[in-house]
Amino acid sequence: MADTREIRARKGPVTYLLRIFVITYLAVLVIWPLYEVGKQTFAPTKEGAEGGISAFLERLSDPSVSYAFNLTGTVAFWAVLINTLFGVGISLLIVRYQFPGRRILSVLVDLPMSVSPVVVGLALVLAYSTGKGWFGEALEGVGIFIIGTTPGLIMATAFVSLPLVIREIVPVLEEIGTDAEMAASSLGASGWQTFRRITLPSIKWAVIYGVVLSMARSLGEFGAVKIVSPGAELRGETATLLIQNRYTNYEEPTAYAAAFVLVLASVLALVVVSLIRKEDHS
Amino acid sequence: MTDTLVPPAGPAPSRGRPSGRVKASSGRFPLTASSGIGLGVALVWFSVLVLIPLAAVIGAAAAGGWGAFWDTLTDAQTFAALRLTVVEALLVTLANAVIGTIVAWVLVRDQFFGKRLLDVVIDIPFALPTIVAGLILLSLWGPDSPVGVNIVNTRQGIFLALLFVTLPFVVRTVQPVLIELDADVEEAAASLGASRFTTFRRIILPSLVPAIAAGSSLGFARAISEFGSLVLISGNTPYETEVASLKILKFLEGDNQDGAAAVAVLLLIVAVLTIVALDVISRRVARRG
Numbered sequence: 001m002a003d004t005r006e007i008r009a010r011k012g013p014v015t016y017l018l019r020i021f022v023i024t025y026l027a028v029l030v031i032w033p034l035y036e037v038g039k040q041t042f043a044p045t046k047e048g049a050e051g052g053i054s055a056f057l058e059r060l061s062d063p064s065v066s067y068a069f070n071l072t073g074t075v076a077f078w079a080v081l082i083n084t085l086f087g088v089g090i091s092l093l094i095v096r097y098q099f100p101g102r103r104i105l106s107v108l109v110d111l112p113m114s115v116s117p118v119v120v121g122l123a124l125v126l127a128y129s130t131g132k133g134w135f136g137e138a139l140e141g142v143g144i145f146i147i148g149t150t151p152g153l154i155m156a157t158a159f160v161s162l163p164l165v166i167r168e169i170v171p172v173l174e175e176i177g178t179d180a181e182m183a184a185s186s187l188g189a190s191g192w193q194t195f196r197r198i199t200l201p202s203i204k205w206a207v208i209y210g211v212v213l214s215m216a217r218s219l220g221e222f223g224a225v226k227i228v229s230p231g232a233e234l235r236g237e238t239a240t241l242l243i244q245n246r247y248t249n250y251e252e253p254t255a256y257a258a259a260f261v262l263v264l265a266s267v268l269a270l271v272v273v274s275l276i277r278k279e280d281h282s
Numbered sequence: 283m284t285d286t287l288v289p290p291a292g293p294a295p296s297r298g299r300p301s302g303r304v305k306a307s308s309g310r311f312p313l314t315a316s317s318g319i320g321l322g323v324a325l326v327w328f329s330v331l332v333l334i335p336l337a338a339v340i341g342a343a344a345a346g347g348w349g350a351f352w353d354t355l356t357d358a359q360t361f362a363a364l365r366l367t368v369v370e371a372l373l374v375t376l377a378n379a380v381i382g383t384i385v386a387w388v389l390v391r392d393q394f395f396g397k398r399l400l401d402v403v404i405d406i407p408f409a410l411p412t413i414v415a416g417l418i419l420l421s422l423w424g425p426d427s428p429v430g431v432n433i434v435n436t437r438q439g440i441f442l443a444l445l446f447v448t449l450p451f452v453v454r455t456v457q458p459v460l461i462e463l464d465a466d467v468e469e470a471a472a473s474l475g476a477s478r479f480t481t482f483r484r485i486i487l488p489s490l491v492p493a494i495a496a497g498s499s500l501g502f503a504r505a506i507s508e509f510g511s512l513v514l515i516s517g518n519t520p521y522e523t524e525v526a527s528l529k530i531l532k533f534l535e536g537d538n539q540d541g542a543a544a545v546a547v548l549l550l551i552v553a554v555l556t557i558v559a560l561d562v563i564s565r566r567v568a569r570r571g
Contacts, residue, residue: 012478015392022388023400025381029446030403036421036428082327090324097317098310105325107557112332114553116507117412118527119546122534123335126342132539134338159331191316220411222510223527227534240413240510247417247514256421259414266409270402 037263040256059257064233068242069261075150075225075238076218079157083214087165088207092199094166095173106170112162120159121227124152148230153238156224161217165210172206173199205280209273216269220262339550342543354544359520360529364548367526370437371505374444379498382452383490389453390460408450412510415447420514435517440525443511448504452497459493460486492567496560503556507549 044051045058060066093099094106112120129147130136139146146152180202184194222240229236237245239258247255313321343351354360389401407415419442423433433439463486471481509527516523518532526545533542 014478018384018388019392019394022385023396025385026400026403029442029449030406033418033422034406037418040421086324086327089320090328093317093321093324096311097313097321099313099321108333109328110557111553114503114557115336116509116527116546116549116553118509118530119339119507119549120335122530122539122542122546123339125534126338126539126543127335134334134341155331159335162332191314216409220414222411222413222513226509226513227531240411243413243417244513247420252426255417259417262411262414263418266406266411266414270405270409 034263037256037260040253041260043253045253056257056260059254060261062254064237065242065254065258067234068237068239068258071150071153071237072219072239075153075157076215078154079161079218080211080214082154082158083162083165084207084211086162087210088169088203091166091169091173092195095170096178109166110163112159113164115160117160117221117223118227120224121156124156124159124224124228128152147228148236150236152228153225153236156228157218157221160221160224161214164213164217165207168206168210168213169203172203176202205276209276209280212269212272212276216266219265336550339543339546342540343547345540345543350540351544351547354541355548359524360541360545362521363524363529364526364545366437366440366524367506370440370444370525371502374441374448374505375498375502377445378448378452378501379494382449382497382501383456383494386453386456386460390457404450404453407446407448412447412508413513416443416511416514419443419446419511434515435519435523437523439515440512440523443515444505444508447508447511448501451501451504452494455493455497455500456490459490463489492563496563499556499559499563503553506552 041056041059042051042053043055045055049055090105090109094102094109115123125132125147127133128135128139130140130145133147136147146155180198181194184198185191189197220240221238222244225238226241226244229238229241231237231241231245233245239262243255243258243262246252246258311317355364385404389397389404410418419439420434422428423431423439423442425432425434433442467485468481471485472478476484507527508525509531512525512528516525516528518524518528524532526549530542530545530549533539533545
């Protein structure tokens with residue numbers, strides 16, 4: 001084996017060429033643009049003013065910005081909560097129970113990830129919007145409006161991030177098997193006790209992992225939200241929509257500052273995810 | 283670092299399919315009263331959220347019959363948008379298949395200072411919100427570009443945005459395979475006098491092909507349906523820089539739901555085909571392994 005390590009470790013001109021290529025490629029494609037956004041975010045707001053954190057905060061001080069981040073937080077919270085409850089439930093059903101259509105269901109729950117966000121938005125509009133949707137009239141009759149309201153935003157966000165929790169839990173459930181659960185119930189534990197004391201602790205990390213992924217996805221959802229939201233300032237404008245509106249309105253500094261917040265959130269999610277993976281493996 | 287925000291290659295990881303691992307036990311219970319109610323509630327929510335809306339899209343596309351559907355898609359402007367989308371997605375997929383493999387290779391086989399950082403950088407495009415991805419690219423290649431290149435409203439801009447958002451797919455599918463690769467065969471090839479390039483081409487590359495194919499199809503599907511990162515970059519000029527997802531938005535804003543639905547159905551078909559292709563690839567790999 002020492003030989004192989006030697007063969008693999010041998011460095012020729014090609015090795016260095018490839019290394020330089022990869023570093024340059026990633027630097028130009030990802031790192032440099034990220035650096036530019038950081039620079040714009042912390043640049044002085046006007047000639048002679050101070051840059052840094054204060055400039056960054058000043059750009060975010062607008063009430064419409066705090067409204068946008070508030071709305072994004074609310075929508076993401078509900079979408080993640082719904083997806084987690086649904087995800088744990090449907091995963092248990094798919095893995096532990098036998099019923100007709102089980103296999104089809106397990107394929108279908110994976111579908112939302114592959115659907116273009118624009119199509120997701122369109123689908124919700126065609127089903128539930130007043131005037132255009134199948135059930136628009138009926139829902140209007142009972143006073144429910146989905147498109148253009150916060151529930152609509154939550155549905156759009158829940159749709160696009162639906163499989164994330166399920167994808168994490170299903171493999172874990174399959175791997176742990178049913179021995180411990182059977183033992184618990186044969187010792188007289190109720191279904192709920194078995195779930196809380198046996199199943200939940202073993203899928204704990206998978207659930208947390210799925211929640212972090214869903215959270216990251218929900219905070220940054222744009223396409224689906226763009227179509228179901230009125231998208232006007234202080235009226236259904238989420239953080240991502242704010243970024244688009246401000247940029248196209250020639251208010252780039254605010255757009256960059258809001259984008260920087262979302263970049264931080266994504267990087268934080270990446271860090272948490274890598275910590276969880278370590279914890280899970282140990 | 284293999285933890286990643288990129289979904290694993292293939293559709294859901296071994297769902298009910300026989301895997302190599304020996305399971306503790308795989309007994310499935312018949313539904314009880316409470317789990318039956320749970321299933322009912324879950325199915326109602328899933329239908330309300332996903333199935334009914336998707337059916338509404340197909341319904342709207344089919345509303346005018348096959349003729350109307352066909353006319354929408356072959357309308358010169360729509361067709362140009364669809365062609366541009368497919369061509370750009372293919373070009374990006376091709377570029378990723380090559381570059382992604384090189385990146386994965388360097389990250390696995392080479393050792394240098396800062397490699398761990400680059401490994402983290404790979405995940406960033408996938409972790410970022412799409413609109414932020416577009417904005418980030420514009421900060422370097424936009425109207426106020428520090429290098430004096432403006433990609434707004436150009437096809438190169440669309441290419442670059444797609445390259446950015448699809449960066450992780452091939453890298454993250456090839457990387458684990460490259461790590462697991464058995465050293466013996468490489469050793470044998472080298473001891474029989476094969477050059478490093480020959481070893482790569484004849485021994486290593488063939489075992490990477492399924493992973494490259496899986497990553498490429500994920501990337502292709504993503505590129506076809508990409509929206510957020512293109513909103514700010516593509517100027518949306520008909521025949522020039524208009525892509526399918528933006529065409530859907532334009533149809534919708536012009537109150538043409540059936541047109542939007544027709545293009546959307548086409549994107550849905552591509553999504554389903556990708557899932558099927560990935561399933562075929564992962565089954566084939568599982569059988570060989």
